Amino acid sequence: MICTALTxxxxxxxxxxxxxxAMDVFLQTSTALPDxxxxxxxxxxxxxxxxxxTNFQPTLxxxxxxxxxxxxxxxxxxxxxxSGGAFQYPIYAAPPNLVAGQPWLTxxxxxxxxxxxxxxxxxxxxxxxxxxxxxxxxxxxxxxxxRTIRVGYAARNGHPYVSIGAELVRRGLFSxxxxxARTIRDWIAANPDHGQALLWTNSSYIFFxxxxxxxxxDGPIGTxxxxxxxxxxIAVDPAFTxxxxxxxxxxxxxxxxxxxxxxxxxxxxxxxxxxxxIFFGTGDQAGESAGQTKDGxxxxxxxxxxxx
Numbered sequence: 376m377i378c379t380a381l382t383x384x385x386x387x388x389x390x391x392x393x394x395x396x397a398m399d400v401f402l403q404t405s406t407a408l409p410d411x412x413x414x415x416x417x418x419x420x421x422x423x424x425x426x427x428x429t430n431f432q433p434t435l436x437x438x439x440x441x442x443x444x445x446x447x448x449x450x451x452x453x454x455x456x457x458s459g460g461a462f463q464y465p466i467y468a469a470p471p472n473l474v475a476g477q478p479w480l481t482x483x484x485x486x487x488x489x490x491x492x493x494x495x496x497x498x499x500x501x502x503x504x505x506x507x508x509x510x511x512x513x514x515x516x517x518x519x520x521x522r523t524i525r526v527g528y529a530a531r532n533g534h535p536y537v538s539i540g541a542e543l544v545r546r547g548l549f550s551x552x553x554x555x556a557r558t559i560r561d562w563i564a565a566n567p568d569h570g571q572a573l574l575w576t577n578s579s580y581i582f583f584x585x586x587x588x589x590x591x592x593d594g595p596i597g598t599x600x601x602x603x604x605x606x607x608x609i610a611v612d613p614a615f616t617x618x619x620x621x622x623x624x625x626x627x628x629x630x631x632x633x634x635x636x637x638x639x640x641x642x643x644x645x646x647x648x649x650x651x652x653i654f655f656g657t658g659d660q661a662g663e664s665a666g667q668t669k670d671g672x673x674x675x676x677x678x679x680x681x682x683x
Contacts (some may be wrong), residue, residue, distance in 0.1 A: 376615065376648060381433040381675060386623050388633030393435050397635035398622060400607040404599040404639050407619030411679065420481035421621060426633070427621060431677035436615055442649035446665030447511050447610065447642070449595045449657040450505050454497045454516035462498035464505045467491045469530040469582035481578040496583055503563055503602040506574050507556065509581040512642070513595035515657060527586040527596050534578035536643040543577050551591060556666035557640045575590075579643065594654065597640035605656035606632075609674075610640035615648040618666070621677035624651060628670030635677075 383389050396547040398417060401429050405413035420426040455462040470491060473479055479489055497516050499505050508514045540554040549558060552677060563570030586596060593602035597610075599618055616622060616638050626632040636653070651674050656660040 378436050379435040379437070381435055383428055383433060384574050386633075386675060389623070389627050392634050394635065397561060398423040398426065399609060400604045400637045400639075401619075401621055403601050404597075404619050405603075407599050408617070408679065422497075427677060429623060430680060432680050433675045434624060434678045435506040435675050436648045438615070438648040440647045442651060442671050443647075444628070444651055444653060444668060444670045444672060444674075445644075446626070446653045446655050446668035448655045448665040450508055450511055450514040450527045450662060451658045452499055452501075452508065452514055452516055454499050455519055455548065456497055461500040464471065464499045465491075465495040465504050466497060466499065466505060466526065466583050467494045467506065468496055468584060470494060471534070471557060473530055473582070474532065475530070476533060480532060480580075481534055481575075482532075482580045483575040483578070486575075487582055487645070494583060497524065501677065502571070502574070503560055506577075509579075510583060513586070515591075518604065523591065525589075525591070525595070526583040526588040528581060529584040530582045531579050531643070532578075532580040532582075534580070536579040538644065539577055539578040541572055542573065550584045553667075555669075565671045594657070595641075597654075599639050601639065602648065603654045604637075605661065606634070607636055609636045610642040610645050610652035611638040612648070612650055613638075613641055615679060616674075616676050620679075622651070623675040623677065624653075625674075626653075626668075626670050626672040628672075629667060630664060630670075638676075 402414055402417060416430065417426055485491060498501060514526055516524050516526060518594055540559055543549050543562065544551050563573065589596060589602050593604065594604055597603040597608060618638050621627050622636050622638050624632060624634060624636055642652050655665040
C-alpha cells in the first residue's frame with residue numbers, strides 16, 4: 376500500500392463541487408470518526424469548502440490494482456406477503472442457527488430445499504429480481520394493497536461472493552465491457568434452462584429484515600447505520616478507507632463524476648484501496664445508471680490532518 380499526500384489544487388473540479396451538500400452528508404455519520412467533534416467544528420465554520428480544506432489532507436491510497444468504480448442502487452419491486460400466482464420467490468430472514476463467519480447452506484442448497492420454511496418475509500415474482508436484490512442488499516417492495524415495505528441486509532450465509540457477470544465472461548459468452556445487469560437479465564431470459572445454474576454459481580446468499588426505522592423518503596441504511604444518499608455515498612473497503620471519511624472521486628466513463636463523497640457503506644465485492652461502489656438512488660432509472668457503471672479514475676481519501 377502506498378500513501379501519497381496531495382493538495383486540493385491536485386483535485387480536478389474541486390472548486391466547482393457543492394461542498395455544502397457533501398458537508399450535510401458527512402455530518403450524518405461523522406460520529407464514526409473518533410476523538411473529534413466534527414459537528415462542533417462545522418458549526419464554527421460558515422464556509423464548507425474551507426472546513427474540508429482546513430481539517431483534511433487529500434491522500435491518494437493505492438495498491439497493486441487499478442481503480443474501479445461500480446454502482447449500486449435500491450431496487451423497487453412488486454411483491455406479496457403470501458405466495459400465490461406469480462409470487463413464488465421468497466426472500467428470507469436469517470435462520471436462528473446461522474453463526475457469523477461460519478459457512479451455512481449454499482444458494483443452491485437453500486433454494487432446492489425447505490430449510491428456510493417459515494422464515495419468509497415477502498414473495499417476489501421473478502427469480503432474477505430476487506438475485507439482484509441480494510446483490511444490492513436492500514430494496515422497496517410494492518404490495519398489491521398499495522403498501523410499500525422496505526427490506527435491508529441482515530446477514531449472509533458465509534460463502535464468498537462470485538460475480539455471475541465474470542462467470543459469463545469466463546465462459547466466453549461476453550467480453551468484460553459487454554457485461555451489465557441488463558445483459559445478464561437478457562441472457563437468463565433467453566436461456567432459461569441454464570439461467571438457474573448460472574445464478575447458483577454464486578453460492579453467497581443474503582438474509583434480510585424489514586426496515587421500519589427510517590422514513591420512506593430516505594435512502595437505505597448503510598454499514599454505519601444511517602441512510603445513504605444518492606450520488607454522495609459510496610461503499611468502500613474499510614481495510615483501506617475508514618468509514619465516515621470524505622473521499623474525493625474522479626470517475627471517467629459515460630457518467631463522468633468529480634465530487635466529494637462520503638464513505639458510508641461496504642460490500643462483499645468492494646476490495647482494495649482504489650475500489651468504490653457509488654450509490655445512485657432508488658428505482659429503475661437509478662438501476663440503469665448503476666448497471667452502466669464500470670469505470671476507471673481515482674479516489675482520494677480525505678484524512679484528518681492529525682492522522683495524515
